[in-house]
Amino acid sequence: xxxxxxxxxxxxxxxxxxxxxxxxxxxxxxxxxxxxxxxxxxxxxxxxxxxxxxxxxxxxxxxxxxxxxxxxxxxxxxxxxxxxxxxxxxxxxxxxxxxxxxxxxxxxxxxxxxxxxxxxxxxxxxxxxxxxxxxxxxxxxxxxxxxxxxxxxxxxxxxxxxxxxxxxxxxxxxxxxxxxxxxxxxxxxxxxxxxxxxxxxxxxxxxxxxxxxxxxxxxxxxxxxxxxxxxxxxxxxxxxx
Numbered sequence: 364x365x366x367x368x369x370x371x372x373x374x375x376x377x378x379x380x381x382x383x384x385x386x387x388x389x390x391x392x393x394x395x396x397x398x399x400x401x402x403x404x405x406x407x408x409x410x411x412x413x414x415x416x417x418x419x420x421x422x423x424x425x426x427x428x429x430x431x432x433x434x435x436x437x438x439x440x441x442x443x444x445x446x447x448x449x450x451x452x453x454x455x456x457x458x459x460x461x462x463x464x465x466x467x468x469x470x471x472x473x474x475x476x477x478x479x480x481x482x483x484x485x486x487x488x489x490x491x492x493x494x495x496x497x498x499x500x501x502x503x504x505x506x507x508x509x510x511x512x513x514x515x516x517x518x519x520x521x522x523x524x525x526x527x528x529x530x531x532x533x534x535x536x537x538x539x540x541x542x543x544x545x546x547x548x549x550x551x552x553x554x555x556x557x558x559x560x561x562x563x564x565x566x567x568x569x570x571x572x573x574x575x576x577x578x579x580x581x582x583x584x585x586x587x588x589x590x591x592x593x594x595x596x597x598x599x600x601x602x603x604x
Contacts, residue, residue, distance in 0.1 A: 397461065397465075402441065403426075405441040405443040406443055407423045407425050408443065410475075413445045413446065413447040413448075414448070418477070419479075420477050421475065421477050422477070423476075424473065424476070434469075439462070439463035441461060442460045442461070444460075448509055451509075452508060453507040455473050456470040457472075476508075477506055479511060480515055481514070482516075483501070484531050485497075486498060493520070495517070496517045499535065502534070513536055513537075514535045519540075523541050523543050524540065527539065542577075544573065545573060545575055545597050546572065546594045546598075547569065547572050550598075552569050552598050554567040554583060555601045558604055566583075566585065569600070576594065579592065579593075
């Protein structure tokens with residue numbers, strides 16, 4: 364039997380016929396499966412409920428789940444349970460579960476970020492400097508977790524000194540400053556002594572700076588003696604006998 368050779372017209376006709384033929388119907392690979400995006404969204408919403416609206420600028424993002432994970436579709440809204448984050452916790456595991464139509468549960472880690480205003484130095488400062496509103500500008504920063512190490516109020520500078528040299532552009536943190544000073548060197552204070560149920564007061568002068576409950580040397584202005592006491596308030600030093 365002689366086979367008729369293929370001509371160009373036959374080749375074109377075959378291509379067109381193949382293109383016109385309908386593709387076989389294919390079932391979606393996600394049919395009958397729970398969307399992983401819905402699982403992540405349920406985890407984010409649960410954690411947001413726990414945090415509430417009292418903390419502004421919070422952004423929550425559930426980590427990406429393994430694309431190979433196959434969860435049967437749930438017949439009811441997903442049940443998601445979260446606990447309020449502790450301290451500076453950055454990632455919170457949220458339990459997401461299905462209890463109707465299928466039975467499964469998993470923990471979805473949700474990361475916490477927060478945008479807030481911080482005070483940034485406009486100039487370099489040396490150790491032992493004091494700061495004022497003129498030394499800083501307000502900038503927005505994104506930090507991990509809810510707790511912030513940064514200062515956001517100029518009022519927090521009052522009575523505090525820098526612990527170390529800080530370059531221009533540094534966001535000021537609480538640990539970059541000393542504890543607020545109650546008493547300053549050379550300040551007139553009241554010496555307070557408790558004895559036998561009585562309190563004796565005498566005028567004095569501070570020989571050093573001191574924060575709350577810190578020890579310092581003071582001079583009794585009546586006896587001119589140097590004694591040691593504890594800063595109790597902005598003008599009182601308690602002296603032990």
